[in-house]
Amino acid sequence: MSVASHFSYWVTILLMVAGLYIVIARGNLVKKLIGLSIFQTSVYLLYIAPGKLIGGTAPIVSPAFKIYSNPLPHVLILTAIVVGVATLALGLALVVRIREEYGSIEEDEILAADGAGGDDE
Amino acid sequence: MRGFLVLRVVAKLLMPFMLVFALYVQFHGDYSPGGGFQAGVIIAATMIFYALIFGLPAARQLVPEALVETMVALGVLIYAGVGVAGLLLGGNYLDYFVLAHSPVHGQERGIFWVEVGVAVTVSGVMLKIFYMFAGRQRSAEDE
Amino acid sequence: MAALTLGIALQRNLYAVVVLSGAYSFLMATALVALDAVDVAMTEASVGAGISTVLLLGALYLCGGEEAKPLTRPWLPLAIALVIAGALVYGTLGLPAFSDPTAPIHTHVVPRYLHDALRETGVPNVVTAVLASYRGYDTLGETTVVFTAGAGVIALLRRLRRRKDGGHKA
Numbered sequence: 001m002s003v004a005s006h007f008s009y010w011v012t013i014l015l016m017v018a019g020l021y022i023v024i025a026r027g028n029l030v031k032k033l034i035g036l037s038i039f040q041t042s043v044y045l046l047y048i049a050p051g052k053l054i055g056g057t058a059p060i061v062s063p064a065f066k067i068y069s070n071p072l073p074h075v076l077i078l079t080a081i082v083v084g085v086a087t088l089a090l091g092l093a094l095v096v097r098i099r100e101e102y103g104s105i106e107e108d109e110i111l112a113a114d115g116a117g118g119d120d121e
Numbered sequence: 122m123r124g125f126l127v128l129r130v131v132a133k134l135l136m137p138f139m140l141v142f143a144l145y146v147q148f149h150g151d152y153s154p155g156g157g158f159q160a161g162v163i164i165a166a167t168m169i170f171y172a173l174i175f176g177l178p179a180a181r182q183l184v185p186e187a188l189v190e191t192m193v194a195l196g197v198l199i200y201a202g203v204g205v206a207g208l209l210l211g212g213n214y215l216d217y218f219v220l221a222h223s224p225v226h227g228q229e230r231g232i233f234w235v236e237v238g239v240a241v242t243v244s245g246v247m248l249k250i251f252y253m254f255a256g257r258q259r260s261a262e263d264e
Numbered sequence: 265m266a267a268l269t270l271g272i273a274l275q276r277n278l279y280a281v282v283v284l285s286g287a288y289s290f291l292m293a294t295a296l297v298a299l300d301a302v303d304v305a306m307t308e309a310s311v312g313a314g315i316s317t318v319l320l321l322g323a324l325y326l327c328g329g330e331e332a333k334p335l336t337r338p339w340l341p342l343a344i345a346l347v348i349a350g351a352l353v354y355g356t357l358g359l360p361a362f363s364d365p366t367a368p369i370h371t372h373v374v375p376r377y378l379h380d381a382l383r384e385t386g387v388p389n390v391v392t393a394v395l396a397s398y399r400g401y402d403t404l405g406e407t408t409v410v411f412t413a414g415a416g417v418i419a420l421l422r423r424l425r426r427r428k429d430g431g432h433k434a
Contacts, residue, residue, distance in 0.1 A: 004362070005361035005362050006356055006357070006359070006361065006362065007362065008362050009353075009356040009359060010353060010356070011265075013349055013352045013353055013356065014266055014349070015265065015266070015269060016352070017345045017346070017348055017349040017352075018266070018269040018270070018273065018345075019269070020345055020348065021273065021341055021342065021345040022269075022272065022273050024341045024344065024345075025273075025338040025341035025342065025345075026273070028278070030278055030320065030323060030324065030327065031272075031278065031281060033320075034272060034281060034282075034285050034320070035272075035273075037285070037312075037316065038269060038272070038285070038288065041288075041289070041292050041308070041312070044292070044296070044304065044308070045292075045295070048296060048299050048301045048304060049299060049362065050359075050360065050362070050369055051299075051301075051369060051370075052299045052300055052301075052362070053300075053370070056300060057300060058154070058300045058301075058302045059300075059378070059389075059390040059391055060152070060153065060154075060302075060388055060389045060390065060391075061378070061381060061382045061388045061389075061390060062388060068378055068390070069299070069300035069301070070369055070370055070374050071374065071377060071378070071390040071391045071394055072369070072373070072374050072377070072394065073301075073369075074301050074303055074304050074391045075391055075394045075395045075399060075402075077301070077304050078158060078303060078304055078307055078391070078395060079395075079402060079403070079406045081158075081304070081307050081308055081311055081312070082158055082243070082307070082311065082406055082409075082410060083406060083409050083410075084311075085311045085312075085315055085316060085319075086246075086409055086410050086412075086413030087413070088316055088319060088320075089250045089319055089413055089417055090413050090416050090417060090420075092254070092319055092320065092322075092323040093250075093253070093254075093416070093417045093420040093421050094420065095323060095327060096254070096257070096323055096326045096327060096420075096421065097420055097421070099326065099327045099328075105327050105328070146306075150389060150392050151387040151388065151389055151392055152387075152388055152389060153389065154302040154303045154305075154306050154389070154391075155303070155306065155389075155392075156303065156389075156391075156392050156395065156396075157396075158307055158311075159303075159306050159307055159310055162307075162310040162311055162314065162315060163310060165315070166310065166314050166315070169318055190418075193411060193414045193415075194411065196407060196411070197407050197408060197411045200403075200404055200407050201404070204404070215400050215401065215404070217397060217400075224384075225383075225384070225385065225386045226386070228384065228385040228386055228387070228397055229385070229386045229387065231396075231397065232385065232387060232392065232393070232396040232397055235396045235400065235403065236392075236396060238407065239403065239407050242407050242410055242411055243407075243410055245414070246410050246411065246413060246414035247315055249414050249417070249418065250319065250413075250414060250417050251318060251319070251322065253417055253418065253421045253422075254319060254322030254323065254326070254421070255322055257326060257421060
């Protein structure tokens, strides 16, 4: 087990942790959503990297090629990408509504406004 | 962006090619990378491009809101309809091999219609979301 | 990509962050092509760098494009992130090496898909065949998810459309 054999996993982990850090350490809601999408793209790498066979080709069957990379993760990740953008769209719609109600998209300002004036609702 | 002549001319030249490319990606998805999702997103991107250059009211006139909302639901209905057609013709839900005279042709026909449904829904939803975001007035100054 | 992510984390002008995330998405698509995932790369490039950028810019126009300075230095989240990274690296030591043909991912159901897809469905692109035929239910669910997202956005943003006096439009 050398660095070269597991390098793809470590790249994935780096991106995943960077996305997680943006989500938990930044207060701006739009930036949190961007961090979440970075996290999601790292998960795509996590699934697709093990499917690759060196010397293989894209999984489109043709008489000229014998070895193909694994098509099953591609199918799952196609679904995941579309679901990810759907989540992003809904999240952004929620952020726009929050902005209109509270006047800010910073997390601590929203929590302060909620705690001060929201108890009588 | 209405006043920039170069942008308007180039946009009008590019848009048919973008739409043809989207159709190519859709129908050639059986033989090359592509398929319903990519084609749907490219169609939505073409319309968003038109809206960016010529303004949102012009885009709304070209593709009215009612049409977009219909497309959103129609794609899912097409997909579910293929499944029900499989039921009516004798197989299980979403069985493709009963749809035509030979199982392989049935598979091809089923895959074709399913991808059409997916492309219609994806393009409709992306375009509708863009219309909603772009058509909203910024109300921060009113509060 | 790591440099882009660092820039996204540290940059406070949100329009710049959106541009950086578009560049990140294109780099990810390139990496996916290098990994032979051509369908996925096309989808990631069009969806991530196209639609996501447009939606983020639309949201930023409605919300304001500057992020406030954080009040305290974020040491605790950084420590949590590093601990999680360490735990994950330890976990991946047991995973199969890169491009190992005997890994379990290549040996169960995929040889059947690769052998029989052309014969059973008449479609050479195995990803399309699996997506639309072998795993058609999942694609039905995904289309429904996209539809639900559209319906949800319509439900959330339907009011206050183009009324200059600020009144609600039912």
